[in-house]
Amino acid sequence: MIRLLRYYTKSMPNKRVHDWVLVGVAGGIVASGPLVGPLVIPAAVGVLTGLAISPDLDLADQRPGTLWNRYWWVYSMLITHRHPLSHMPGISTIVRLVYLPIIPLFAWLTLTGHVSELGGWLFSWWLIGLCLADLVHVILDIAVSYWRKI
Numbered sequence: 289m290i291r292l293l294r295y296y297t298k299s300m301p302n303k304r305v306h307d308w309v310l311v312g313v314a315g316g317i318v319a320s321g322p323l324v325g326p327l328v329i330p331a332a333v334g335v336l337t338g339l340a341i342s343p344d345l346d347l348a349d350q351r352p353g354t355l356w357n358r359y360w361w362v363y364s365m366l367i368t369h370r371h372p373l374s375h376m377p378g379i380s381t382i383v384r385l386v387y388l389p390i391i392p393l394f395a396w397l398t399l400t401g402h403v404s405e406l407g408g409w410l411f412s413w414w415l416i417g418l419c420l421a422d423l424v425h426v427i428l429d430i431a432v433s434y435w436r437k438i
């Protein structure tokens with residue numbers, strides 16, 4: 289059984305596993321909606337945003353096939369794989385959102401009075417969801433790396 293698990297984790301496609309786990313986390317968040325309230329929706333959307341704005345964009349230079357990965361080419365050339373700037377939840381999330389540039393745009397819209405209080409709340413919960421996606425990603429990276437060393 290352990291050999292089978294070890295074989296599976298060594299051969300599993302990381303991106304696919306990361307993506308399915310995020311879908312499961314988002315589903316769990318939505319399922320908690322009756323208990324937590326409607327803010328689970330922007331949080332779940334934030335988690336699902338992690339499918340596209342992933343810490344592994346630091347590998348974009350090795351996967352140049354899509355326009356999205358080409359956009360992240362400079363980012364991936366500046367930050368090595370699994371560097372804290374790409375894999376530390378919260379900090380790396382902000383780094384990617386500055387690179388995108390969602391954070392500067394949101395700050396400008398807020399400073400110019402174009403963001404309502406509701407918009408601020410929605411953005412905050414979306415950001416919390418995206419940070420959670422990054423946390424889950426890093427936990428999976430660490431777990432799989434640990435499992436491979438056993």
Ligand SMILES: [Zn+2]
Pocket residue numbers: 343344370375425429
């Ligand atoms: Zn990773």
